[in-house]
Every structure is written in C-alpha cells, then in structure tokens.
Amino acid sequence: MLIIMVAYLGVTAYGSYQIQANYFIKSISYGKKKSIALTFDDGPDPKTTPKILDILREKNVKATFFVIGKKAEKYPELLRRIGEEGHIIANHSYSHNYLIAFFSTSRLTKDLQCCNEIVFEALGKTPAFFRPPFGVTNPRYSKALKSNGLQSIGWSLRSMDTKARSKYKLIDTVISKLKRGDIVLLHDSLSVTADALEDIIEHIATKRIDIEPLSKVINKEPYV
C-alpha cells in the first residue's frame, strides 16, 4: 500500500510538471484572454457537486466539469443538471484508474470513448475537452485522443484543494497565485472546495477579473 501511495504521489507531482511542458501530447494549459476559467475534476459527486452548482448559479458563473465516466453513469440526473445550468461537461476518462497511464492504446481509447458516450446519452452532445487523470500523459494518449476527437486540457493554477487542510488555506492559495488567463484546477468531489468556492469567486470579483467558460478563455468549441 505504501509503495502504491509513494508511486501515486510521484506520478501526480510529475504529471503536474509534464502537462504544462507538453511533454508527450499538446495540452492547452493557459487561457488567451484577460479572463480566467474555473475547472472542476473528479465529479459528479452527490454530496458536493450540488453545493458547487448552487453557488455557481447564485453567482452567475459558468464553469467546466471534467467528469469521471463511471460516476456520471451512476448519477445521470446530476450530469444533466450540470449541462442544463450552462456549464461545460468535459471528459476525465471513464475509470480514472490510477494505472491508466499504463493502459494499452486500445484500452485507453475505449476508456475515453466510454466517458464520451455516457455524456452523449445524458446531453446529446459529445465532449471535445479532456483532462488526463493525474495530469499524466504518454504517447498512447495521442492516438486515443485523436480517435475520440478530444483536445487535452491542463491547468495553469493548481489550487492544491486535494491537500488543503482548511477552506481558508485553499482560498489563500487560489487568490495569491491568481493571474489573468489562468485555468484553475479544482475538484467538485471535495467538501473543502464547496466550502471555499463562494469566497474564491468574491475575491476574484474584487480583483476585477472575469470568470468565463473555458471554451471562451481558450477560444475552442467544447463539444465535437
């Protein structure tokens, strides 16, 4: 177990470096505009995603949700709510398997395709944006992405919400690092993120920075 944890931490730290360096595949990790985009990974989660959606609706902010296919399959009503409230739904793989970087090309292709099909069933639209689990890519991803019509999306601001011990720490990390053009990485599967979100949005407003949908910030269509 310890070995798995150490390997996992090493992989996530490496992935963060790698996705911005475009090491194996070309990922978009920065916006082209003065506005920023909020992105949420690892949902939908029945406990925390509704809270996040409530705050986004109240603040009239549109975000992007990189959903895990197997969770979306379990909570299709939540997936539909995300789409109906005007947020972008994007692909974060079906399995989110921690060994996904070791999948063969055909298994990887099927995994990504499966997530797209679940979204299509719920929304009638096929995602064009994909974020690799743990930010780790390899040459097999380029084929898997191409055959699914997916564009890899990274991030420029890692909120570290997965490690944040309090909502105040999380708010501080995001606000102190934030700059125009950022793609902010958050997780809608975490209660600390749900608790911090309202303050984060208010702080961004006081900096007079607009939050826009990812598709606008990077000037790309979110669906195939």
Ligand SMILES: [Zn+2]
């Ligand atoms: Zn993830």
